[in-house]
Amino acid sequence: MKQANWIGVLLSLAAATVAVRAVDRTKTIQATGPNVVQSVVDAIEEKCIFPNDRLFIRRMAYVETEDGKDSSTFRPGFYGGIWQVTKSNYEATRLCKGNQLAEACSKIKKEFKIDWQKTKWEDLLKPFYSGLAAYLSLFLHQSTIPGRPADQEKVWMKVFHPKNFNATRSFSEVSTSSCNGNADVVFLLDESGSVGKSNFDKVKDFLTKTVSKLVIGPDNTRISFVKFGAMTTVVSYLNADNSSSQVKTTISNLMYRGGGTPTDKGINAVVNDVFTTKNGAKETKDAPRILVLVTDGQSDNNQRTVAAAHAAKAHKISIVSVGVGSGIDYDELRQMAEKCNLVFTLDSFDDFDNFIYQLTKKTCDAKAHISFKPSDGNGTSSNETISKTVTIKGNEEKGGVTLDPDNSTEGHTIVIESNCAVVKIYGSYDNENPSESMFQISGTASDGRPIVLFVKADKDGKPLFLSYKATKVNRTDKVCFNESSFVMRINKGKKEAVDILCDENGSLRNCTSVDIIQNKWQDKICTRASDVSVIGNPCTPDRLRAKKLFFPHPNDNSKFLKCDLKGRVYVIICPVGLFYEPGRDSCGTETNLPDTKERLNSGNNPCTHEAVMQHRMYFPYPANHHYYIQCDQWGGAWIVPCSSNEVWSQRLTQCIPENVEVKSPCTDEARAAGQFFFPYPPDKHKFIHCKNDNSFVIQSCGNMVYDPVVHNCLPG
Incomplete structure (x- = not known):
């Protein structure tokens, strides 16, 4: 071959190893490992056949056989598989007797095309069958599962090892791990009167624990907080806190105010205010969007709440519903959540520890969305x-x-x-x-x-x-x-x-x-x-x-x-x-820049790599304050004009009426009083929204008018 060291060429060609044959190791005899176990648990939990087991089955796989790695897992004459389900326990499940077990067997047949009554104990050598047998055995003998690992071990011994058994591993060894994901996560917190200040303080402790398990940063997981009760308040935007310590400071400063349960208004604020690129949210192709709703009761209006949740999901927002206490409406939580396995009911505000694992995993597993324009007919x-x-x-x-x-x-x-x-x-x-x-x-x-x-x-x-x-x-x-x-x-x-x-x-x-x-x-x-x-x-x-x-x-x-x-x-x-x-390093025009623009060809380009990565996309244009500079995603700088009679305000990162001075009403006293919304004097169709650091943005009511009495936009 002739050597061509001066040039190499990459073309659109299948130049790497590619497999198109489906692989499912969960149904492969004697397959083992944590990935196999997690795939089994995920596949079963996704169908919501069994109640939330609070990590019991995942922990049990590790304690029984170290996810199948124990050398005695597949010993001669024993076919219980990774979960070591005995023949007597398996035969009890195969009968599918009792309302709860019969319903579970029916769902298994519908969802997985497995007729459990026709299975054999030897089938449990396949991880998926062993996992199903473990779930069925557990809920045949135990209707409720405790949350603490130590209490789960007692249930495990009673159900699966009623005689003396010397365990070499512990349920507590399966714990949460740090996540290096890059999701945008918003916590929507119920601060209604039924929660109470003491329970709201427990929510803050839970949030602090959760944040400790996430890698926080501009290129990692970003956190925002929104509260709803007497009024809906955006406490912080996604680009406000760039480290775990900053997020924890925001949590410690959360104040409880009480009020009703207008869940729909809280969801709408997340969709229309927080998850917008102008307020710092990343594009859906760059970061998944997760909304975690924590509430202790029913919403004020179920119809409006469910409609708001559907609108959120249409915007590619994954909703996790968390109900705490005895006054929750499970059906409403399920209607709001993206999927059945993203609904969590906790007995009390003291029962958060196991949920942290699930939320951390959801954040790690969440996926960005790639959406194309619809095709023609x-x-x-x-x-x-x-x-x-x-x-x-x-x-x-x-x-x-x-x-x-x-x-x-x-x-x-x-x-x-x-x-x-x-x-x-x-x-x-x-x-x-x-x-x-x-x-x-x-x-x-x-x-x-x-x-x-x-x-x-x-x-x-x-x-x-x-x-x-x-x-x-x-x-x-x-x-x-x-x-x-x-x-x-x-x-x-x-x-x-x-x-x-x-x-x-x-x-x-x-x-x-x-x-x-x-x-x-x-x-x-x-x-x-x-x-x-x-x-x-x-x-x-x-x-x-x-x-x-x-x-x-x-x-x-x-x-x-x-x-x-x-x-x-x-x-x-x-x-x-x-x-x-040229200048965009790409084919075609992927940009949301206005048509009335021209490229900045001289002077200092503020659109540095660091600025774009931190989503700082707007800068003043020094030559004329009636214009501003907008960055594109490739670091190109574009000169964009303001509307007629408007000038650029870098403090507000938007154009405002010329010769109008906007004084900030956002003070420590206003924040302490829970006042975050104020009229915008130059235009009744807009209002001032204070941020947690006393800065503010001017937001539009569209064709409606801002009413300072109800702190909301109303028809004019």
Whole structure:
């Protein structure tokens, strides 16, 4: 092969290991490990066949066999599997007698196509069957499950080991772990009169414990707090607190006021105020959105509350419902929650510890949403590409996305390119958390070997769930600048046919799949013949140090050049119908900038990488205060005019009427009195909303008028 050290080319080609055969290790005989156990628990809990077991079954798998790793798990003549269900306990469940057990067996048959009465004890060698037998045995003998691990151990001994048994592991060893996710999480807190100050203080303690289990930061989990009672108050926005200590300070400053239970108003404030990009929320493709509702009773109006919850879910917000105490309305909690397994009922405000595990796991497992514009009536649409860049902050990064269903018949192409990283991806239409134990699609990308997957847009209306696990690679032969990352590009539409040639001893020939799979293509030129003779290498050391990695193609604007950090140049082909835009480092125009704009071509560009990553997207335009600078997601700076007779206010990050001084009514005294909303004197259709740090924003009522008496927008 002719060596081509001066150039390498990356094209839209399946150049990495890809599996399209479904894998389910939960139904594989003698499969073991924590991933298998967690997949079993997730799959069963998702169907809500059994009451909330408060981690009992997950803990039991570890205590019985260390998730199957114990050498005695699969001993001769014993078929109880990972959960070590004895033959007598199994036979008792197989009868499916009693109302509760008969109903559970019926649901198992409906949801999993398993007729439990026709199973055999030997089937429990498969983890999924062993897990089902453990659930059935538990709830056959124990209707309620205590929360404390020590109390759960007593139940375990009574139900599964009534005779003397020397346990070598403890239920308390399965505990919560820190989460390095990047979700936007809003806690919506009921401060109605029935809660009381003492219980509200317990909620604050619970929030502090929960925050301690999350990695808080601009690029990790971000937290916001909203209260509802006598009035609805946004205590803090998602971009207000950038560390765990700051969030804990906000929690300690939460004040209790009492009042009614207008749950719908609280949800509406979260949707229309907190989860908006103008107030600091990330786009749904960049971070999942989670709303955690904590309440002790029924809402003031069930119909309005359920409608508000449905509106929230339509905005890609996942709702976790938490009811505390004896006065809750379970049906209402279920109507609000995204799924049945996201409803939690706790006996008292002292019973939060086990819920912390579930919430932490939900935050870690939550997925960002990728949504395309709807197709036309024929199921076809113009090509559209959505990109997502993931930086690996530690040695490992986990996460995922949900590819929302649409009416396209064309499918989607998923491309993953890695830099100084190995990325493993798992996909499923049936399992929300696909992993190495359970998936329908999988692939592995590494440097120079991208994943290219062509997938269905949906399966019977169900979305495609994608999970990824990215690991840093420290290579001595590659300059990584201590950075590891990967880019996921999802293109709506059919995959393109690309003519690819290989340069072998000076002669061009068609590249074969063997060239790609064996990775020999990295030492060849694979491109169109017309590209070979015209492309020079723009990837000089100076440009690499300056991180200038993108360049226009010299004679074809449907392509562009990209450098890797080793100095090789790649030819990237834009999707059909899109063209490279210099300065945006991308094909097409992905921006929400107004039409009346022009690029800032001179002066200092405030749209630095740090500013964009911190979502600081608006700056004053020094040359004319009737304009402002808006950043795009690629760091481009755009000059945007204010409306007529308005000037830019950097303090408010918005345009305001000229020659009008807006004095801040947001004082410590007002905050202590619970006053966060005030009239906006220049315009009755707007109002002032105070933030927790006494700064404020001006918000619009639309066509309605702000009423200072009820602190709300009313028809004019």
